[in-house]
Amino acid sequence: MSTEDSHDDHGHHLPAVEDWPRGFGEASWWPFVTALGGAGIYVAAALYVLGTGTNPLVGPMVGVGVAVASVGLFLVGIYGWLYHAFVSTFWSRDADSSGGAGLRWGMLAFLGSEIGTFGALFTYYFFIRSGTGWSTTGLPDLVNSLVLANTALLVASSFTLHWAHVAIRNDNRRNFLLGLGLTLLLGLVFIGGQVLEYYEFIVEKGFTLTSGLFASAFFGLTGLHGLHVTLGAVIIGIVFVRGLRGQYSAERHVSVTTASMYWHFVDIIWVFLVVVLYLGAAT
The missing domain is CATH 1.20.120.80 (Cytochrome c oxidase, subunit III, four-helix bundle)
Structure with a gap:
């Protein structure tokens, strides 16, 4: 991968290995970031339940805080994923490509x-x-x-x-x-x-x-x-x-x-x- 190509990604591309071929399917951390955010939402729901009732195991706002952070992480991951998949190489991709x-x-x-x-x-x-x-x-x-x-x-x-x-x-x-x-x-x-x-x-x-x-x-x-x-x-x-x-x-x-x-x-x-x-x- 050339230096010029790396700069064109504006820091959005985080390859798992530097010599991975460019194009659809190349390695990226963004799907992993998105998955972490999605999983955190379910964790937040569990923490919210644990924070209610007569004998709460955690504070009442712990679940809410984890939910907000997880949704933010999820949306950031989606943004990076979409940018990498569609935007960064839009003009260089052939219209009839597979x-x-x-x-x-x-x-x-x-x-x-x-x-x-x-x-x-x-x-x-x-x-x-x-x-x-x-x-x-x-x-x-x-x-x-x-x-x-x-x-x-x-x-x-x-x-x-x-x-x-x-x-x-x-x-x-x-x-x-x-x-x-x-x-x-x-x-x-x-x-x-x-x-x-x-x-x-x-x-x-x-x-x-x-x-x-x-x-x-x-x-x-x-x-x-x-x-x-x-x-x-x-x-x-x-x-x-x-x-x-x-x-x-x-x-x-x-x-x-x-x-x-x-x-x-x-x-x-x-x-x-x-x-x-x-x-x-x-x-």
């Missing part, structure tokens, strides 16, 4: 692992629902105008993103940027709506993670989904900024495709959450 197909398959593999993660939590939900400890007594009104509006916003964002994706494939940069901007805005409003929902449940109604078996499943599933939407908004934001800089065309839009795959997956999970968790809670 790397595009590899990145799409990589996203499919990643989404497969995400299905496993959500599947495990849904399995936990159905398990506790079938048990003797299941109870819906004291639950707040889950199906309200806020969750319905949030659902409509997230579903609409899939349509605006698809519109943007079709536009760039037709080399229509104006509609591409408009659709992408609308998608980002709708995603941010959805995140704000979920924060408001948590505030109403936790502060105003006293419905918390320790309010029972259903509460643990509810906050586990919706919290994990909220993290994924936040990550999706970061990805869409990066794609939007790159679009403003003219880095996409009908021939070069691999990261638009992979970002769309991720965002549509998050939307589908939310619809399933609403049907199973919100609508099905009291039935």
Whole structure:
């Protein structure tokens, strides 16, 4: 690797070995950093539970602090990973290279692992629902105008993103940027709506993670989904900024495709959450 190539990475590339070949698949520490951040989120959830109750084993804010640090580490890792995979060699990569197909398959593999993660939590939900400890007594009104509006916003964002994706494939940069901007805005409003929902449940109604078996499943599933939407908004934001800089065309839009795959997956999970968790809670 030449000195000039090393400088072009702006310090974002951290190879495991200096003589590793450049291009898709080269060694990098960023996936490892991202995985550490993701694992820390689960550790934070455990510490939060250990910090509540009559005899807490740790301080009540330990879990919160670890969660904030883990989310930060996760987002930093995602930024470095995306920069290294898509941005740093964008202009030097051939538009018809096999790397595009590899990145799409990589996203499919990643989404497969995400299905496993959500599947495990849904399995936990159905398990506790079938048990003797299941109870819906004291639950707040889950199906309200806020969750319905949030659902409509997230579903609409899939349509605006698809519109943007079709536009760039037709080399229509104006509609591409408009659709992408609308998608980002709708995603941010959805995140704000979920924060408001948590505030109403936790502060105003006293419905918390320790309010029972259903509460643990509810906050586990919706919290994990909220993290994924936040990550999706970061990805869409990066794609939007790159679009403003003219880095996409009908021939070069691999990261638009992979970002769309991720965002549509998050939307589908939310619809399933609403049907199973919100609508099905009291039935």
